[in-house]
Amino acid sequence: MSRPDIDAMATVTLRLPPNAAHVRTARLVAAAMARRSGVSEEVLDEVRLAVGEACARAVRRHNRYGVREPVTVEFVDRDRFSVTVLDMAPAPGHESAESANKTFLYKTGDLDLGAWTDPTAEALGLALLGAVVHDLEVVDEPNGDGTRLTMSWPLEH
Amino acid sequence: MDLSLNTRTQGEHTVLDVSGEVDVYTAPALRDRITDLLDAGQHLLIVDLGGVEFLDSTGLGVLVAGLNRAREVGGSLALVCPQERVLKLFRITGLDEVFTVHGTVEEALASPAAG
Numbered sequence: 001m002s003r004p005d006i007d008a009m010a011t012v013t014l015r016l017p018p019n020a021a022h023v024r025t026a027r028l029v030a031a032a033m034a035r036r037s038g039v040s041e042e043v044l045d046e047v048r049l050a051v052g053e054a055c056a057r058a059v060r061r062h063n064r065y066g067v068r069e070p071v072t073v074e075f076v077d078r079d080r081f082s083v084t085v086l087d088m089a090p091a092p093g094h095e096s097a098e099s100a101n102k103t104f105l106y107k108t109g110d111l112d113l114g115a116w117t118d119p120t121a122e123a124l125g126l127a128l129l130g131a132v133v134h135d136l137e138v139v140d141e142p143n144g145d146g147t148r149l150t151m152s153w154p155l156e157h
Numbered sequence: 158m159d160l161s162l163n164t165r166t167q168g169e170h171t172v173l174d175v176s177g178e179v180d181v182y183t184a185p186a187l188r189d190r191i192t193d194l195l196d197a198g199q200h201l202l203i204v205d206l207g208g209v210e211f212l213d214s215t216g217l218g219v220l221v222a223g224l225n226r227a228r229e230v231g232g233s234l235a236l237v238c239p240q241e242r243v244l245k246l247f248r249i250t251g252l253d254e255v256f257t258v259h260g261t262v263e264e265a266l267a268s269p270a271a272g
Contacts (some may be wrong), residue, residue, distance in 0.1 A: 020181040020182040021182045022182075023180060023181050023182060024180060024182060026160070027180075027211070044241060045242055048211070049211075049213065049224065049246075052180060052181075052211070052213050053213060053214055056180070056181040056213060056214070059181065060181070103201075116217075118223070120218040120221060121181075121214045121215045121217070121218035122214070123214065124213075124214035124217050124218055124250050125213070125214035127214075127249060127250050128213070128214055128246065128249060131249040132249075
């Protein structure tokens with residue numbers, strides 16, 4: 001029994017506890033949703049990577065600020081396959097797609113290569129996001145109590 | 158399967174086979190294993206990423222830190238990475254210029270720099 005009117009505009013929302021173990025869950029759902037929406041097979045790896053990086057970033061931010069609320073991930077299948085990752089940690093105020101692109105241009109000499117720390121992974125994560133997502137946007141939530149990361153991919157059909 | 162780590166000795170080298178998914182959840186186990194090997198005096202490491210199905214920024218960060226730790230103790234950490242889709246991550250981040258990356262373990266062992 002098909003209901004194309006509803007099906008054509010499917011939104012799936014995940015609420016993930018801010019725990020690294022659940023980032024994989026988000027990747028699996030992202031790949032399943034993207035495939036179902038009609039994102040081409042060659043791009044699925046990029047969707048999986050980008051959603052993983054975006055969720056890892058959100059989980060790290062929640063952990064850094066001790067925020068226990070869930071991270072929200074929304075998948076929208078419309079004219080494109082869109083993914084929004086919403087965290088609830090204090091917004092840094094200056095993090096933007098622009099800074100992501102700058103990070104992408106970083107030479108590795110600029111990174112803190114000696115440490116096991118988050119900043120290295122974060123800079124690398126933004127570099128990966130900047131490279132596989134063409135319309136990446138990271139904006140602060142209105143009250144600064146979170147950031148909203150959005151990205152999307154074209155559909156084949 | 159998430160992450161599986163196995164080590165074997167090849168002459169002076171220790172080969173660490175990594176397979177499965179290296180991400181924000183599993184990367185600490187990889188970090189701990191590399192640290193343990195270096196602490197145990199196994200300073201010439203070859204990390205074989207041939208069985209890796211997924212690698213994220215946390216995994217890359219752990220490898221970078223492992224390389225630095227290895228160098229600090231006068232050792233080396235070379236990578237074996239036969240998969241294009243994993244190699245691509247190193248290129249995007251510029252890390253292909255930081256690591257010595259080989260196509261096979263044999264090639265890594267035969268390399269004069271051997272890591």
